[in-house]
Amino acid sequence: MPKAKKINDTKNPNPMEALLQASNVSNIRKGTQVNARILSLSKKNVLFDVGAKAQAVLGEKELKEITTYLPYLGEGDTVKVRIISAESREGYPVVSMRTFFEKGKWNILQEKKKEESDIEVVCGEYGKGGVFIDFMGIRGVIPKIQLTTGFLEDPSRLQGQRIKVKVLEVDEIKNRLVVSQKAAVLQISQKDMRERFEKIKLNTTYDAKVLGVSEFGIFCEVQGVEGLVHISEISWEKVTNASIYVKQGETIQAIVVEKNDEDLKLNLSIKRLANDPWEEIVEKYPKDKELEGEVVRKERYGYFVRLEPGVEGLIHVSKLTGDENFEIGRKIKVFVERVSKKDRRMSLILPQTDKPVFYR
Numbered sequence: 220m221p222k223a224k225k226i227n228d229t230k231n232p233n234p235m236e237a238l239l240q241a242s243n244v245s246n247i248r249k250g251t252q253v254n255a256r257i258l259s260l261s262k263k264n265v266l267f268d269v270g271a272k273a274q275a276v277l278g279e280k281e282l283k284e285i286t287t288y289l290p291y292l293g294e295g296d297t298v299k300v301r302i303i304s305a306e307s308r309e310g311y312p313v314v315s316m317r318t319f320f321e322k323g324k325w326n327i328l329q330e331k332k333k334e335e336s337d338i339e340v341v342c343g344e345y346g347k348g349g350v351f352i353d354f355m356g357i358r359g360v361i362p363k364i365q366l367t368t369g370f371l372e373d374p375s376r377l378q379g380q381r382i383k384v385k386v387l388e389v390d391e392i393k394n395r396l397v398v399s400q401k402a403a404v405l406q407i408s409q410k411d412m413r414e415r416f417e418k419i420k421l422n423t424t425y426d427a428k429v430l431g432v433s434e435f436g437i438f439c440e441v442q443g444v445e446g447l448v449h450i451s452e453i454s455w456e457k458v459t460n461a462s463i464y465v466k467q468g469e470t471i472q473a474i475v476v477e478k479n480d481e482d483l484k485l486n487l488s489i490k491r492l493a494n495d496p497w498e499e500i501v502e503k504y505p506k507d508k509e510l511e512g513e514v515v516r517k518e519r520y521g522y523f524v525r526l527e528p529g530v531e532g533l534i535h536v537s538k539l540t541g542d543e544n545f546e547i548g549r550k551i552k553v554f555v556e557r558v559s560k561k562d563r564r565m566s567l568i569l570p571q572t573d574k575p576v577f578y579r
Contacts, residue, residue: 247312255298256297257295258294260294264282277315278303281316281317285316287356288320291339300315300316325389331386332389335385337385339382340354342361342381345375348360350374357394359396360397362438364431364445366400371430382400385398388482419441424474426441427446432467436451439471441473444484446475452487452489474487474492476491500558500560501560504530507556511550514548532555554568556568
């Protein structure tokens with residue numbers, strides 16, 4: 220092998236070629252994995268310092284993939300590479316970045332989260348969980364609550380845009396990436412977010428601004444902290460559509476029932492601000508009491524009748540003659556047959572119109 224030349228050889232006007240000619244490939248073995256420092260980076264070639272006073276180049280096949288990663292890498296960065304050829308036809312080692320392509324991007328995300336540095340992502344479509352994003356092939360999401368006011372009303376406007384965000388959650392095992400556009404724009408640090416979170420107290424009622432509604436419930440903001448009123452915590456009665464109860468932008472009262480310290484989120488409840496109607500159910504609805512209720516739905520096993528908000532009873536199919544055809548919304552007379560406070564269930568029967576067969 221020819222003697223290594225100095226990198227600043229003035230006779231060679233091509234710095235890349237000069238660097239390669241300066242390589243000393245001693246102690247470089249095929250299959251070895253090393254930490255390599257990026258010396259030069261472009262779409263056409265990537266040059267590494269792989270130690271032992273040697274430089275190496277990225278293989279041609281993987282060079283085609285490097286474009287995706289160019290915005291996230293820079294000269295001086297250190298990445299893991301594997302030697303795939305100790306000496307190519309040109310006489311220089313060739314390396315693979317496959318380990319980085321598969322694992323290194325997660326390391327970048329972990330580091331960015333730790334440093335609270337911004338990353339650049341490409342926005343995709345808006346779905347149930349928020350705005351989907353892509354970072355070097357990793358799919359993530361910007362929750363709706365983590366958008367600035369300008370995009371809250373129409374998150375779909377972000378589709379196709381390349382924006383800056385901060386990393387909130389990153390978990391390679393779960394393939395989970397959650398980022399915040401709002402934190403990047405307003406430069407909100409994790410320290411600020413935690414301070415706000417720590418000020419929120421459990422079992423305390425707060426004003427909550429409604430940021431959006433989904434099939435999961437109501438997304439809110441409490442003193443700058445993300446919160447969710449799950450659909451099961453909106454009312455004591457069965458809720459199938461949260462948008463009936465609130466509108467985006469309005470302020471509601473909600474009580475904090477749980478604090479998730481790991482992701483700095485709140486679980487909220489509206490219904491717990493009102494009395495649970497099942498607490499005194501046995502006293503209020505004793506056996507054989509005659510009542511009037513509203514038919515709210517029909518199932519294969521019978522009719523559900525609402526007696527008051529949060530209290531429904533079932534007329535089981537075994538208690539029906541088969542001739543009934545109650546319309547939803549119809550008011551009917553019923554009797555209480557059985558009540559279970561523990562199971563939150565009530566069995567109802569219809570008034571008898573004919574004499575029983577055993578009547579004397």
